[in-house]
Amino acid sequence: MAAAIAITLPLLSPPHSAAQLSPGRLARAHTDLEGTGHCLDCHTTGKGVDPARCLECHSLLREEVDAGKGLHAGSEYRACERCHIEHHGEGFELVFWGEKGAEAFDHRKAGFVLEGAHARLTCRGCHKPELIDRADLLRRQKKDLLRTYMGLGTTCLSCHQDLHAGQLRERGCTECHGQESWKPADGFDHRASRYPLTGAHARVACERCHPSEPTNEPGVTRVRYRGIAAGWCGDCHRDPHAGRLGNRCQSCHHTASWKTAAEQSFDHERTRYPLRGRHRNATCESCHRGDLLARISDFERCSSCHADQHRGQLLERRDRGACDSCHDLQGFSPSRYSLADHQQSPYPLEGSHLAVPCIACHRPVEPPRLRQLLPAERKRAPVKRERPVLQYHFPSTRCQECHADPHRGALDRYMGADGCAGCHDLDSWYTTRFDHRRADFPLTGRHAQVGCRQCHPRIVLAGRRDPMVLSDLPLTCVGCHDDPHQGQLLQQGVEDQCTRCHTEDNWQATKFVHDRDSAFKLEGAHVRVPCADCHTEEVDFGRPLVRYRPLATACAACHQTNMEVTRR
Amino acid sequence: MQTLRRSILTILYLASLSLVAYLAYQGRAYYLTPIALRPRHELYWTLKPGGELGILYGMAGTAMMVLMLGYSLRKRVGILKRLGSLRTWLDLHIFFGVIGPAFIVLHTSFKAEGLVALSFWSMVVVAASGVAGRYLYGQIPRTRAGDELSLAEAEALDEELTRELHQRFRLSPQALTALQELTARGSKRPRSLPVFLVRSAFDAIAFRSRPWRFRRQLEGVPPELAKSFVRTLRQKASLGRRIVLWEQLHRIFHYWHILHKPFAIIMYLFMLVHIGVAWMTGYVG
Numbered sequence: 001m002a003a004a005i006a007i008t009l010p011l012l013s014p015p016h017s018a019a020q021l022s023p024g025r026l027a028r029a030h031t032d033l034e035g036t037g038h039c040l041d042c043h044t045t046g047k048g049v050d051p052a053r054c055l056e057c058h059s060l061l062r063e064e065v066d067a068g069k070g071l072h073a074g075s076e077y078r079a080c081e082r083c084h085i086e087h088h089g090e091g092f093e094l095v096f097w098g099e100k101g102a103e104a105f106d107h108r109k110a111g112f113v114l115e116g117a118h119a120r121l122t123c124r125g126c127h128k129p130e131l132i133d134r135a136d137l138l139r140r141q142k143k144d145l146l147r148t149y150m151g152l153g154t155t156c157l158s159c160h161q162d163l164h165a166g167q168l169r170e171r172g173c174t175e176c177h178g179q180e181s182w183k184p185a186d187g188f189d190h191r192a193s194r195y196p197l198t199g200a201h202a203r204v205a206c207e208r209c210h211p212s213e214p215t216n217e218p219g220v221t222r223v224r225y226r227g228i229a230a231g232w233c234g235d236c237h238r239d240p241h242a243g244r245l246g247n248r249c250q251s252c253h254h255t256a257s258w259k260t261a262a263e264q265s266f267d268h269e270r271t272r273y274p275l276r277g278r279h280r281n282a283t284c285e286s287c288h289r290g291d292l293l294a295r296i297s298d299f300e301r302c303s304s305c306h307a308d309q310h311r312g313q314l315l316e317r318r319d320r321g322a323c324d325s326c327h328d329l330q331g332f333s334p335s336r337y338s339l340a341d342h343q344q345s346p347y348p349l350e351g352s353h354l355a356v357p358c359i360a361c362h363r364p365v366e367p368p369r370l371r372q373l374l375p376a377e378r379k380r381a382p383v384k385r386e387r388p389v390l391q392y393h394f395p396s397t398r399c400q401e402c403h404a405d406p407h408r409g410a411l412d413r414y415m416g417a418d419g420c421a422g423c424h425d426l427d428s429w430y431t432t433r434f435d436h437r438r439a440d441f442p443l444t445g446r447h448a449q450v451g452c453r454q455c456h457p458r459i460v461l462a463g464r465r466d467p468m469v470l471s472d473l474p475l476t477c478v479g480c481h482d483d484p485h486q487g488q489l490l491q492q493g494v495e496d497q498c499t500r501c502h503t504e505d506n507w508q509a510t511k512f513v514h515d516r517d518s519a520f521k522l523e524g525a526h527v528r529v530p531c532a533d534c535h536t537e538e539v540d541f542g543r544p545l546v547r548y549r550p551l552a553t554a555c556a557a558c559h560q561t562n563m564e565v566t567r568r
Numbered sequence: 569m570q571t572l573r574r575s576i577l578t579i580l581y582l583a584s585l586s587l588v589a590y591l592a593y594q595g596r597a598y599y600l601t602p603i604a605l606r607p608r609h610e611l612y613w614t615l616k617p618g619g620e621l622g623i624l625y626g627m628a629g630t631a632m633m634v635l636m637l638g639y640s641l642r643k644r645v646g647i648l649k650r651l652g653s654l655r656t657w658l659d660l661h662i663f664f665g666v667i668g669p670a671f672i673v674l675h676t677s678f679k680a681e682g683l684v685a686l687s688f689w690s691m692v693v694v695a696a697s698g699v700a701g702r703y704l705y706g707q708i709p710r711t712r713a714g715d716e717l718s719l720a721e722a723e724a725l726d727e728e729l730t731r732e733l734h735q736r737f738r739l740s741p742q743a744l745t746a747l748q749e750l751t752a753r754g755s756k757r758p759r760s761l762p763v764f765l766v767r768s769a770f771d772a773i774a775f776r777s778r779p780w781r782f783r784r785q786l787e788g789v790p791p792e793l794a795k796s797f798v799r800t801l802r803q804k805a806s807l808g809r810r811i812v813l814w815e816q817l818h819r820i821f822h823y824w825h826i827l828h829k830p831f832a833i834i835m836y837l838f839m840l841v842h843i844g845v846a847w848m849t850g851y852v853g
Contacts, residue, residue, distance in 0.1 A: 021683050021845050023617070039849055048618075048850035085607040096608060 024087035027094045042086075049081040060141055060150060070150075071110045112154050116179030126152060131159050165215055165222040195230045199255030209236065240295075245270055273299045277329025302327075311370055313393035347397045351426025361402050364388030399424075410471030414438055441475050445504025455480055477502075486540060488549040520553045534558060577659055581666070588670040591625075599678050606677070615677055618851040626675035627852075630839065632668030633691070636661050637836075662702055669695045687838030690831040697828040704821045707810050722811050729804040733797075 021036050033041055044050040055062035064070040071077055084094040097105055102123050107114040118126075129135060132151035143150065152158060156173035168176075176188035190197040197204075209228060212221045229235040233249040237258075245252070251267070268275045273296075275282075287296065287305050298304040302323035309332070314321035326337040342349050349356075365373070367386040373393055394401045399420035414434070416422050423434045432452075436443040443450075456468045474480065477498035483490075491497055500517065501509035515521040522529075538545045551557065592599065598611040606612055614620050639661030642648045651657075669691050680688035709717040709725065717725065810817060846852045 021841070023682055023684075039845075043849035045848055046850050050850075082613070085612075088604070088607055092604070092607070 022087060025089050026086055027088070027092050028090045029094060030086065031090065049079075049086075051078055051080045054080040058141075060138065060143075064150075069111055073111070074109065117181060118179050123149070126159060133158060163222060164225060167222070167224070167226040195228075197255075200257055201255050278331055279329055306332075309389065310392055311367075311389050312374060313370075313389075313391070316393070347394070352428060353426055359390070362390045362392055365391040406468070407470055441473075446506060447504050484546070485548055486543065486545050488545075488547070520551070573656070573659070577663065580663060584663075584667040585670070588667065588674065591621075591674055595621075595674070595677075603679055615674075617675055617677060617679075618846070622675055622677060623852065625671045629668045629671030629673075629675055630843070632664040632671065633836070633839065636664045636668065658705070662698065665695055665698045683838055684842040687835050687842055690835035690838065693831040694828055694835055697824060697831070701821070701824045701828055704817065704824055707813070707817045708821060709807055709810055719811070719814050722807060722814070726804065726807045726811060729800060729807060732800055733804065736800075 021039075022034075026034055032038075042049055042053050044053065055065065061070075061072055065072050067073070077083065083096065085092070085096075086094070097103075105123070114121075127149050129145035132138060132145055132148075133153050134151060135145060138145060138148060138151050145151075156177075160173075162169075174187065176185040178186050190202075207223070210223050210225055212223050214220070215222050232247040233239075233253075234247060237249075239247075252270075279287075296304055306323070308321070310321065312321065317325070319325045323332075326335040326341070328336060339349065339354070353361075366388050370389055370391070373391070373395060403420070405420075411423075414422065423432045425431055425433070436448075441447075447455075453468065455473065456470050458468060477483075481498070483498075489497060489501075494500070499511075501512035503510055512518075520526075526534075532546075534551065535546050535548055538547050595611060595615045598606065598609050598615045601609050606616070612619070614622070616622050617626060638648075639654075639657045642651070642654060642657040672688065672691060676688055709722040711717065843852065
């Protein structure tokens with residue numbers, strides 16, 4: 001018994017019992033609580049380890065638990081000793097992460113789900129001293145900042161720098177950014193902003209509108225997202241209209257392209273070229289080819305858009321061929337070029353010309369011919385499949401420009417400066433005023449009374465019927481008249497032998513003197529003999545003939561003896 | 569009656585030890601886990617000393633350890649002498665002394681640290697000494713009631729057994745002489761106490777087979793009679809050995825009490841401290 005007491009008492013002495021009453025030494029973090037005097041600092045009679053006692057020291061944790069934050073706010077983590085097992089020695093880890101260690105900790109239990117890039121970080125990637133909020137407070141709580149997992153905030157800015165420098169403070173980072181990567185900001189929808197991006201705006205790189213700018217911190221820049229002027233298009237775009245059309249660009253344009261005008265709303269009246277007439281019905285592309293908003297230079301000139309169908313023929317006009325002189329916007333055809341206008345032209349219409357349709361004179365001319373007519377056209381490169389152009393330009397106003405010369409130039413020597421008008425007038429070709437005295441055959445005597453066609457007949461030559469033969473006509477009597485004498489009276493070397501006996505007044509041989517002009521002078525009774533008694537009618541080659549030659553001059557030739565009948 | 573008592577004891581031992589074995593087997597995964605890793609084991613909160621089952625093991629074991637004191641009270645308190653024989657109380661004392669520590673071992677989860685370790689190891693010493701003491705106890709002749717025989721009573725009993733062997737079983741004087749020699753072999757005065765204890769234990773085991781050598785001479789004898797003969801033979805041999813070693817046995821038994829009781833006191837003392845601390849820290853109550 002004494003031995004038992006001798007053994008027992010020393011062991012019950014405080015220095016020894018302090019170490020022996022405890023089922024084991026406390027972990028290093030609780031070294032200060034070693035000793036029997038501190039048992040009730042953690043333990044409560046009847047309750048065991050009271051979590052409230054734990055939280056008296058772990059005040060920061062108590063704040064989180066009271067606020068419902070963090071892992072320990074969960075009901076399954078209220079019994080401290082269930083996880084943080086003590087009395088297993090100084091080296092015993094009070095925090096047990098499980099077989100797979102801290103990296104396998106389900107962070108959802110801590111009230112912060114790790115997603116995206118966060119999930120790939122190691123624990124200490126975030127839980128490091130420089131990111132701990134209220135680090136000083138933790139240090140005062142004797143927290144090892146290199147080992148604690150407390151003190152981190154759950155907002156983005158608690159760990160990450162606000163690169164927007166507070167511009168977007170009213171919005172949460174997660175509204176735009178995901179946790180996989182800051183860039184791109186997939187959550188950002190520009191359509192939800194104050195300036196939705198439509199059309200071409202959607203294809204513009206962000207930095208074009210959101211430039212980087214320096215901040216107060218040296219070497220630090222930020223991207224401007226606020227305060228960007230976007231009241232109207234001119235805040236970013238140059239106004240090619242120089243303010244003439246106001247600042248409501250969207251009334252004509254839309255963001256798909258400057259070159260795509262809002263046809264439904266584009267008011268051409270506001271331009272310097274209001275659409276009139278047929279222009280109203282034209283599509284934009286028909287004038288603004290390839291580039292709807294391309295400016296058309298010299299838009300006042302029709303030729304800026306329309307090809308000169310006259311191929312410059314009218315450039316010599318006083319108005320330099322201005323289209324609106326003849327045409328209006330209701331259509332090129334018909335033109336309003338009137339007869340009155342034509343009377344002002346270099347070729348006023350007179351006579352029959354007044355009744356001639358335009359196309360009769362202004363005929364289609366082939367381009368090669370046109371190039372011959374217009375020197376300027378010669379310089380123009382031939383266009384494939386050029387079509388004939390109505391001729392408006394005539395090298396001269398001579399009748400030959402339009403009319404073919406039926407005389408085939410035979411009367412050119414009679415034309416003179418007046419040309420065809422020297423004989424003809426504009427009322428009719430058939431009304432001529434030719435002075436026959438100018439011709440090689442002046443009309444005298446009965447010739448002057450003869451109709452032109454009796455001497456100038458219509459002939460058909462080479463299949464072509466001329467209206468009248470006016471040249472190369474015989475000038476001798478026999479050229480027109482038949483020789484009734486059938487050559488009896490022809491003399492060699494004598495032209496126009498008819499005139500020896502006859503005149504142009506009539507065919508009576510008024511100029512014939514028998515005694516002078518014949519070989520038989522009429523003397524005596526012969527004077528009283530009718531011509532027919534000597535000069536009898538015959539039929540020669542089927543044609544009646546009065547014989548004049550040869551006649552025998554011997555008396556016997558005419559006179560018979562009493563027995564012969566005088567021959568007539 | 570004795571058979572009934574033995575049967576009952578046997579059943580109790582079997583059941584209790586089976587229960588302990590079963591509980592130990594169920595918790596083997598935890599018990600085989602290194603101590604440093606046990607806090608992470610799924611059965612930690614069940615089988616740790618303060619766990620759901622661990623505390624029950626402790627309560628059961630403690631209850632048995634307390635009930636063991638009944639034997640001491642029975643021996644010393646007069647009123648209790650009327651409550652069953654001392655042998656029965658001893659049997660219960662021994663029973664609780666075996667099963668109780670087993671439950672305590674389960675309660676400790678095979679780990680004893682701190683001040684309570686003194687109680688634990690004291691318990692181990694007490695239990696081990698109890699085993700030895702049970703053996704020594706058996707070496708001291710007693711009445712059926714368990715009362716210790718005096719030397720004279722033991723010698724008288726030896727005389728009676730000799731007479732029985734001679735008269736009932738008709739052993740010849742030569743056989744008796746051989747028997748005497750047989751019993752005397754285990755009764756030589758030992759050189760030292762420890763040697764004596766060791767040799768005595770071996771002799772006790774070995775002697776169990778020796779009487780059967782006489783059985784060859786009992787051919788034709790009815791089995792019951794043969795069993796009775798062997799039993800008497802053993803009894804006489806045992807008694808004879810004990811008589812020869814009477815003094816040594818009593819001295820050893822006296823020393824055993826020095827070992828058994830103080831450690832029991834230490835055990836109970838630190839057990840109370842341990843329970844008090846456990847209560848104070850909220851693990852019980």
